Amino acid sequence: MNNRLKIAIQKSGRLSEQSKKLLRDCGIRFSNGKQALIASSGNFPLDLLYLRDDDIPRYVEDGTADIGILGENVLIESALPLRTVRKLGFARCRLSLAIPKSENYNDPAFFEGRKIATSYPKILTNFLNDKGINANIHRISGSVEIAPNIGLADAVCDIVSSGSTLFSNGLKEVERILESEAILIARDRLPAEKEVILESLLFRLESVLQAQANKYVVLNAPNDKLESISNILPGMRSPTVVPLAEKGWSALHSVLPENLFWNLIDELRQAGAEGILVMPIEKMIR
Ligand code: PRP
Ligand code: ZN
Numbered sequence: 001m002n003n004r005l006k007i008a009i010q011k012s013g014r015l016s017e018q019s020k021k022l023l024r025d026c027g028i029r030f031s032n033g034k035q036a037l038i039a040s041s042g043n044f045p046l047d048l049l050y051l052r053d054d055d056i057p058r059y060v061e062d063g064t065a066d067i068g069i070l071g072e073n074v075l076i077e078s079a080l081p082l083r084t085v086r087k088l089g090f091a092r093c094r095l096s097l098a099i100p101k102s103e104n105y106n107d108p109a110f111f112e113g114r115k116i117a118t119s120y121p122k123i124l125t126n127f128l129n130d131k132g133i134n135a136n137i138h139r140i141s142g143s144v145e146i147a148p149n150i151g152l153a154d155a156v157c158d159i160v161s162s163g164s165t166l167f168s169n170g171l172k173e174v175e176r177i178l179e180s181e182a183i184l185i186a187r188d189r190l191p192a193e194k195e196v197i198l199e200s201l202l203f204r205l206e207s208v209l210q211a212q213a214n215k216y217v218v219l220n221a222p223n224d225k226l227e228s229i230s231n232i233l234p235g236m237r238s239p240t241v242v243p244l245a246e247k248g249w250s251a252l253h254s255v256l257p258e259n260l261f262w263n264l265i266d267e268l269r270q271a272g273a274e275g276i277l278v279m280p281i282e283k284m285i286r
Pocket of ligand 1: 013014015053054119141142144158159160161162163164165166
């Protein structure tokens, strides 16, 4: 019974497609949960439970699932003592306070005595307590952003990602309460057999996430420039250098963090690199 790990992921919503893609990139095959609430992988000891994201912390806590992928915002709101195993780098968003565009706003005192609609009453309460503000928190579980338009609230506290939901409801973001992204969570103590499966899943996750964060770079350079170029592009251990057919020239292969890409490309060109190719990496094991 303990020889499979159960992972809860969002059935539909902002995280669901990327959660499934991440597991598939890890080489795990499963059916996609359009109808069924549970799917079993045939090539990895993992069962998937498709759930509402807000329910995931409770199900991981009570053992219905062992691990889960959800927004950090949902975990914090749950206030359950679960372990964050790995930040996953997608579904970045923030929890913000927003008010109708036409209102003037200076500072959080705006919210004194106002009615705020939210699905995040605990986080919002903490924020308001910190600022010493008394407001009337109205808890609703979906479509929070329409509350001001139908006269249900003066403001909302909700997730903002692209900002288009706020925009199309005539609202403006005035305070950012917290930043969030997708995370992998687990119950504090899993049976040893399940920890072993989690470890092997984490090994695969790491290689996929590392690969996404890096690029494979190939460039040509005159041999006398190779050393200074290698210093800019240290790679995993050191760059690979292979001679070109043209005498005095070499090709250098290396790996570059995605977030440094544009800065380093300028440096490389100044150092004498040319014919620079940058390619995605599928898996990366350090
Ligand atoms: C949030 C929020 C908005 C939307 C904002 O829902 O409630 O509906 O995302 O995104 P945008 O700024 O790109 O328009 P979320 O998917 O977090 O969750 P829910 O459906 O579980 O409430
Ligand atoms: Zn939700």
